[in-house]
Amino acid sequence: MEAGLHALLDSLIADKRAGAERSGVDLLGALVRASDDSGAMSEEELRSTAYLLLLVGHDTTMNLIGNGMLALLRHPGEAARLTGPEAGAGLVASAVEELLRYDSPVRDATFRCAAQPFTLHGRLIAEGDIVSLLIGSANRDEARFTDADLLDVSRTPNDHLAFGFGPHFCIGAALARLEGSVAFPLLLERLGPVTLAKPADELPWRPARVMRGLAALPVVRS
């Protein structure tokens, strides 16, 4: 699959360079221009950036929609709030934040290397130690969130870490939020009354360390 994706991106990049498409305002076109006009990117950086954006832009939002729909199916009362009289852009926006927190699509951040020693919860992290940051766990921290295990689509404040924090904060956060705010209300409306086709603890999850997402979410009309 990887070779196929690289071949696809190579041909898209060639199309951008070929002519008319080059003037477009699309992301790939902008990357090609940055690479060609200013020399800001080497050919290898261009290819790998395009590949990275395609992969992380797809897997993550797919997990947001899958995990989020599962959470809503398991909490029909909360799902009903998104289609009932209380519904509106404000509630949808806070629901997306809550679904990102409740079952985080990216479970672990990339590894970090401690630049200096520090103590965290009584444990010394030495300079050079490799640290794994568990986003999914932080987002259920009882010390940070009231009733952390409860799904509340109107939760405020909701300072979750689903998109990371600091210099490496997700560059696709705005796009992901937009996708979620379109997908959830539309799916709830179009699917109508549905329930899980099998018990939640029997659902198949895709094997992965960093990502957390379902392999399938079977439903039946209720």
Ligand code: HEM
């Ligand atoms: C629900 C959807 C998404 C979630 C939960 C998510 C989550 C994250 C997280 C947690 C990080 C920080 C990782 C770390 O610090 O180790 C990150 C970084 C990043 N994300 Fe996302 N992401 C999502 C969607 C997207 C999309 C749609 C794109 C691109 C189209 C994207 C591109 C990136 C890139 C390029 C980085 C690296 C930023 C850097 O290192 O400076 N993400 N994302």
